[in-house]
Amino acid sequence: MKLMIVDDSSIIRNRIARISRHVDLAKLEIDIVGQASNGKEAVDLFVKAHPDIVTMDLTMPEMDGVECTKALAYMNPAVRILVISALSDKSTALKALKNGASGFLYKPFNDEQLISALESLVN
Amino acid sequence: MHKINETEIHVFIDAIGHYFNQISNEIAIVKAAYLASDAEPPPLYDYLGTINLSGDYQGSIYFSAPRILIRHLLIAMQEPNRTEQDFLDAVGEIANTLAGNARKHFGEFMNISVPTSTAAPFTELQNSTRIHPFVIMIKWRQYHASLVIDMERIH
Numbered sequence: 001m002k003l004m005i006v007d008d009s010s011i012i013r014n015r016i017a018r019i020s021r022h023v024d025l026a027k028l029e030i031d032i033v034g035q036a037s038n039g040k041e042a043v044d045l046f047v048k049a050h051p052d053i054v055t056m057d058l059t060m061p062e063m064d065g066v067e068c069t070k071a072l073a074y075m076n077p078a079v080r081i082l083v084i085s086a087l088s089d090k091s092t093a094l095k096a097l098k099n100g101a102s103g104f105l106y107k108p109f110n111d112e113q114l115i116s117a118l119e120s121l122v123n
Numbered sequence: 124m125h126k127i128n129e130t131e132i133h134v135f136i137d138a139i140g141h142y143f144n145q146i147s148n149e150i151a152i153v154k155a156a157y158l159a160s161d162a163e164p165p166p167l168y169d170y171l172g173t174i175n176l177s178g179d180y181q182g183s184i185y186f187s188a189p190r191i192l193i194r195h196l197l198i199a200m201q202e203p204n205r206t207e208q209d210f211l212d213a214v215g216e217i218a219n220t221l222a223g224n225a226r227k228h229f230g231e232f233m234n235i236s237v238p239t240s241t242a243a244p245f246t247e248l249q250n251s252t253r254i255h256p257f258v259i260m261i262k263w264r265q266y267h268a269s270l271v272i273d274m275e276r277i278h
Binding site: 060091 | 141142145146148200201202204208209212213215216219220221222223224225226227229230231235236237
């Protein structure tokens, strides 16, 4: 499974990458194929890297995560997108799901929560 | 314009507690919460992360922390990179997370900007919305930080 990580914070991108290499996830054969720091970069990378799963921040410059989710889901309806955002109101999560996201994880997250969310996404 | 009340300040206090507990498995203590004044301005440390608000709210939310606190948080996150850019990134991400979590209470029409981050020296907080912003003083491990809430509801 090819994973693309989208977040404007390099610390968060690195953290997701590190946790994704967790031993339990390795059994799921997740391969990180790229990272993007905004929605526009993510769309470009998506075309080149063809990820199966994506972690998506929402509050980003250039193109936000909801718009990006919508674009990626349009390009490949089979892609599974896990939105990872601090925006904790219910309507934002519903909007993301309505636009093609498959799951939602609130920041701040711990290792176990991310692993569990990725496992749910992959399975 | 509607003033933010004391109950709503607890939304941010809860967000602070949740943040540090999730990241480090350790609690952060709120040492004090007060209204800033000329005599007691918001304390600012080495780094400042700012979120600007729009929509139903106006103003800003600021998180400020010393380098040593951010360094320890990066270690807790197992982040090997500790460049100046990483410190700025971290302080902005904390401000973004605390403001974003507050939308659980304030709702989707509290629009939050992408974070901006700066390093000291600072002059003073800009774009002051309230005459007396709320200040929440945080202690995590032995380090202090501050969250400044300078916001009002306009609709």
